[in-house]
Amino acid sequence: MTAFGASLRYEFRMQVRKRSVWIVPALTLVLFVLIGGSLLRDLFDPGERPLDPRTAVAGLAVQLHALLSIGFGCLLADRLVRDDRLGVAPVLDATPASPAARLSGKYLGAAAATAVPIAVAYFGFAAAYAIDTGRPVAMAWATAAFGVVIVPGLLLVAAFALAVPMIMPAPLFRVLFVGYWLWGNLVPPETMPTLSRTLFHPLGGYPLDALFDFHGIDGEDTWAGPIAGATWNVLRPAPTPALAWLSIALLLTVSAAALAGGHALRVRRIR
Amino acid sequence: MTLWGYEARRTGWAAVLGPPLAVALGAAAALAHPEPSDTTIARILLGGLEMAVPLAAAVVCSSLIGRDPARELQLAAPTPYRVTLLRRMAVVVGWAAVVATLTAAALIVTGWWARWPQSHGALAGQLTWLAPTVGLSGLGFAAGAVLRSPAAAGAIVTTVWAVQQFFAGAVQQHLPGRLLYLFATTRGATPGDWTANRLTLLGVGAVLIAFALVLLGRRPERLISEEDE
Amino acid sequence: MRIEISGLTKTYRGGVHAVDGLDLDIPTGMFGLLGANGAGKTTLMRILAGIVRPSSGRVVVGGHDITSGPGRTAVQRELGYLPQDLGVYPDLTARRFLDYVALLKGMDDRPARRRRVGELLEVVALTEHADRRLRGFSGGMRQRVGIAQALLADPRLLIVDEPTAGLDPEERIRFRTLLSQFAGRRTVLLSTHIVDDIGQTCREVAVLAKGRLIFRGSVDELTRRAQGRVWSVVTDGPAPAGGTVVSALPHDGGMRYRMVAAAAPDPQARQLEPTLEDGYLTVTAAGREPASRSGTPG
Numbered sequence: 102m103t104a105f106g107a108s109l110r111y112e113f114r115m116q117v118r119k120r121s122v123w124i125v126p127a128l129t130l131v132l133f134v135l136i137g138g139s140l141l142r143d144l145f146d147p148g149e150r151p152l153d154p155r156t157a158v159a160g161l162a163v164q165l166h167a168l169l170s171i172g173f174g175c176l177l178a179d180r181l182v183r184d185d186r187l188g189v190a191p192v193l194d195a196t197p198a199s200p201a202a203r204l205s206g207k208y209l210g211a212a213a214a215t216a217v218p219i220a221v222a223y224f225g226f227a228a229a230y231a232i233d234t235g236r237p238v239a240m241a242w243a244t245a246a247f248g249v250v251i252v253p254g255l256l257l258v259a260a261f262a263l264a265v266p267m268i269m270p271a272p273l274f275r276v277l278f279v280g281y282w283l284w285g286n287l288v289p290p291e292t293m294p295t296l297s298r299t300l301f302h303p304l305g306g307y308p309l310d311a312l313f314d315f316h317g318i319d320g321e322d323t324w325a326g327p328i329a330g331a332t333w334n335v336l337r338p339a340p341t342p343a344l345a346w347l348s349i350a351l352l353l354t355v356s357a358a359a360l361a362g363g364h365a366l367r368v369r370r371i372r
Numbered sequence: 373m374t375l376w377g378y379e380a381r382r383t384g385w386a387a388v389l390g391p392p393l394a395v396a397l398g399a400a401a402a403l404a405h406p407e408p409s410d411t412t413i414a415r416i417l418l419g420g421l422e423m424a425v426p427l428a429a430a431v432v433c434s435s436l437i438g439r440d441p442a443r444e445l446q447l448a449a450p451t452p453y454r455v456t457l458l459r460r461m462a463v464v465v466g467w468a469a470v471v472a473t474l475t476a477a478a479l480i481v482t483g484w485w486a487r488w489p490q491s492h493g494a495l496a497g498q499l500t501w502l503a504p505t506v507g508l509s510g511l512g513f514a515a516g517a518v519l520r521s522p523a524a525a526g527a528i529v530t531t532v533w534a535v536q537q538f539f540a541g542a543v544q545q546h547l548p549g550r551l552l553y554l555f556a557t558t559r560g561a562t563p564g565d566w567t568a569n570r571l572t573l574l575g576v577g578a579v580l581i582a583f584a585l586v587l588l589g590r591r592p593e594r595l596i597s598e599e600d601e
Numbered sequence: 602m603r604i605e606i607s608g609l610t611k612t613y614r615g616g617v618h619a620v621d622g623l624d625l626d627i628p629t630g631m632f633g634l635l636g637a638n639g640a641g642k643t644t645l646m647r648i649l650a651g652i653v654r655p656s657s658g659r660v661v662v663g664g665h666d667i668t669s670g671p672g673r674t675a676v677q678r679e680l681g682y683l684p685q686d687l688g689v690y691p692d693l694t695a696r697r698f699l700d701y702v703a704l705l706k707g708m709d710d711r712p713a714r715r716r717r718v719g720e721l722l723e724v725v726a727l728t729e730h731a732d733r734r735l736r737g738f739s740g741g742m743r744q745r746v747g748i749a750q751a752l753l754a755d756p757r758l759l760i761v762d763e764p765t766a767g768l769d770p771e772e773r774i775r776f777r778t779l780l781s782q783f784a785g786r787r788t789v790l791l792s793t794h795i796v797d798d799i800g801q802t803c804r805e806v807a808v809l810a811k812g813r814l815i816f817r818g819s820v821d822e823l824t825r826r827a828q829g830r831v832w833s834v835v836t837d838g839p840a841p842a843g844g845t846v847v848s849a850l851p852h853d854g855g856m857r858y859r860m861v862a863a864a865a866p867d868p869q870a871r872q873l874e875p876t877l878e879d880g881y882l883t884v885t886a887a888g889r890e891p892a893s894r895s896g897t898p899g
Binding site: 373374375378381382440441442443444445446447448449450451452456591592593596 | 647650651652653654674677678680682684686687688689690691692693697700701702704705706707750
């Protein structure tokens, strides 16, 4: 087995069996259901739920992605520095396996494992909706939304969660990360400069708008493109399918760059 | 160095940098507003105190349990480890309080404090940051005691904070939600509930800290091992 | 400081009996604790140090019942403890780390604390490294810091778990001597896998297996348990079955095995005088024999 494959499998298995990987999203969902006003309840209310399954599962993707990604990022925030803390790093560094391959395996393995409860929650609610409404096509849309909206965003979060604690304490990263998530996703662009609604929008505004024709649950919102009076509108061209794919590519490129930066820092430190 | 000095050192850089960074980010957000009005700027500045400072303190409090390399020595010492952890928490919250009080004083002196209509007097107004700091830090400390994982406890604190940000309206539809709402000064739906809200947060924080201390005292051996790494 | 243990059981989550109905008296002086990994030594030491609460049974240390909170605190005031995996704060210097531990032990008088820290740094030969951060310390140096912190409050009970791991031979001998000198009217409980360390320092020893006591007596008696059971076998092939290999040395193109076995493992086997290690292997091989009591608890 390659170093990448071995590292990926090991990290996945180790992370997926951690209690906290399951407890944190579970508590988040309980809180989410308790406060009301969320799609988790409305999806099963014939008077409230969107009739179009595409809109329903896209809306579900936005809400779960916005909320569960915070726990996802916090849980991953110490995975890279942990090896040094536990004294495993020198053992692994002494193996012939390429550090880059090990890092990639660790990144994808840990991220995939931490995303399993998110996927379970998302597909679980989507399946329940599909059964409740008798619209199995919802599952196809859910699969697509998971692939192009949730996965790129999670990969971005995971890359920064692994890399940034190399240069600052993990608790400080958690504080800054949640601040960034709020700022970069939900702050209205007219109130301050923000990455919200830009091509770098980690919640996936461009794919939602251009690939899913999603304009909010009520069909009255927009998720990407320029806003009158906002700064950084140059990063908010009018959404098209091509720009949606470009947005995904940008998120993946930034993820790779963050990971490469973390890797370079680590290599410099152990030399 | 005194025992308090050593414990302050154990809380780490995140505890030192978090609160001033939080205030600085709040100020930056106020300055970045493209169409500033006095009310909006005052609200964002008070928001820095009410939102960012508690978050910074609480995330550090959530990471106090579970990563102490000398925990076995600590548990064998006559000074109870839970007292040591409480001391560290007091340092974290105390430092956040120093930063917040100085910031509040600066805002009061410069007049920005009074420009937010829902602000309160110089003394009672300190509950703007104190109540959510104690409430959220208590949650972080208790989550740390239950889960023994700074990552998980930090995730719970940040998630609760974010839920209250994202769903401010839904959270405050009912009285229990309003009483537990962290940002009642700058995003409160019912200004009349403010005092009850602040006292509730202080009470909940105190109860959560007490719960954590009881839990830490009952089965200290749980603390020897980290969470399932 | 005498330790009286009766019916002590510790069951962890999942039903694992780490200590299982243990009865043991530990007298003043050096006392050795032997046993394979998982025998329950570390759990027993953690119970005595007040870190782990027993599931049942009674433990009285110097007249204090450690199953009660006040009793535990009273014992911890008299305790020096060196855990198997010593964790330190890497950002502190050796001097500061010892100063901090001294504060945790209630040594509030600053000049006295400084003096004591200085003395112990001298004892463990770390004076010239005292103001270096622990981050840069080798395993052996770190272990010496651990030994120093255990001795800080001049404890009446010293519990040391694998204290010589990571020490070079000279340091090991030095530390053994230090422990013996320290013991005097105090109690030193020494747990180790290095049987020789016990032989050089302790008169009394207990052997645990699967959380139970399988031997309690003098070091000499443990050695005598192997009398007539230690063999030297020279062979070209593998070691003969039916015994435990203690050592293997190349010999004239073949191998010379030192073995512990109830009967001669080979017709050409030659009987040898037993060592403490042979005695330990005999006792552990016998496994679940009922506890033997000899030696007089002091």
